[in-house]
Amino acid sequence: xxxxxxxxxxxxxxxxxxxxxxxxxxxxxxxxxxxxxxxxxxxxxxxxxxxxxxxxxxxxxxxxxxxxxxxxxxxxxxxxxxxxxxxxxxxxxxxxxxxxxxxxxxxxxxxxxxxxxxxxxxxxxxxxxxxxxxxxxxxxxxxxxxxxxxxxxxxxxxxxxxxxxxxxxxxxxxxxxxxxxxxxxxxxxxxxxxxxxxxxxxxxxxxxxxxxxxxxxxxxxxxxxxxxxx
Numbered sequence: 001x002x003x004x005x006x007x008x009x010x011x012x013x014x015x016x017x018x019x020x021x022x023x024x025x026x027x028x029x030x031x032x033x034x035x036x037x038x039x040x041x042x043x044x045x046x047x048x049x050x051x052x053x054x055x056x057x058x059x060x061x062x063x064x065x066x067x068x069x070x071x072x073x074x075x076x077x078x079x080x081x082x083x084x085x086x087x088x089x090x091x092x093x094x095x096x097x098x099x100x101x102x103x104x105x106x107x108x109x110x111x112x113x114x115x116x117x118x119x120x121x122x123x124x125x126x127x128x129x130x131x132x133x134x135x136x137x138x139x140x141x142x143x144x145x146x147x148x149x150x151x152x153x154x155x156x157x158x159x160x161x162x163x164x165x166x167x168x169x170x171x172x173x174x175x176x177x178x179x180x181x182x183x184x185x186x187x188x189x190x191x192x193x194x195x196x197x198x199x200x201x202x203x204x205x206x207x208x209x210x211x212x213x214x215x216x217x218x219x220x221x222x223x224x225x226x227x228x229x230x
Contacts, residue, residue: 064100067091068109080116097129107135115147118154126151142171146180153187162187169203178204178213185220194228 070090074083086092091099093113100106114129130148135141149164165187168180185200201221204213 060100061103061105064096064103064105064109067096067100068093068105071096071109071112075112075116078119080119084113084116084120107133108140111135111140111144114144114151118147118151121154123151123154127155138171139173139176142168142173142176142180146176146183149180149183158187158191169200174208174211178208178211181208182213182217182220185224189224189227192227194224197224198228 067090071083071086071093074080074087075093082092084092084094086095093109093116096109097106097113100109110129111133114126114133117123117126117129127148130144130151133144135144145164146168149161149168152158152164153161162184165180165184169177169184171177181200181204185197185204188194188197188200198221201217201224204211205217205221208214
């Protein structure tokens with residue numbers, strides 16, 4: 001490329017840049033009012049978010065943590081009615097899950113409420129609370145799925161129980177997974193699905209060798225295999 005061609009290309013490029021800048025300046029000038037409104041709206045939204053987080057959600061989180069303490073104590077003592085409804089001075093899980101539902105303790109209260117209902121034999125309520133519970137904690141989610149499986153089994157919904165036991169058994173945990181894999185195998189046996197039962201039992205034997213359930217799992221495997229061969 002000759003020097004003249006280079007100069008022409010440079011001049012043409014500069015003209016294009018100047019035209020683009022002119023258009024941008026003209027756009028800003030024509031839409032200055034709208035852009036100003038948008039800018040202030042963004043500032044208000046961001047400021048509102050941080051203000052709400054600091055002035056509302058943080059205190060709510062702290063208060064919910066205080067409130068749930070008494071209910072957890074009742075739960076650990078198997079006083080499930082008091083854990084659910086409170087004692088007149090302290091809130092129970094039901095009120096905490098409703099009043100502080102956006103906080104971590106409020107969401108946890110939903111899980112506790114579901115398990116409390118399960119212990120009290122109120123299986124529909126247990127299903128409502130456990131079915132609507134979710135957590136970023138994988139182990140807690142698995143435990144909730146297992147408890148949900150128990151509630152469905154008590155209701156006679158075997159398919160739902162199996163589905164939830166499977167979910168609970170998928171977690172990589174030496175306590176939770178074998179517990180619900182064993183329950184899964186027993187349900188399969190009751191349904192005469194012996195091959196599936198063997199698979200559940202063998203998962204305990206192979207993947208969770210040091211678990212309590214693994215110590216006596218061979219007798220379950222043998223029984224299911226004999227039944228499957230008949």
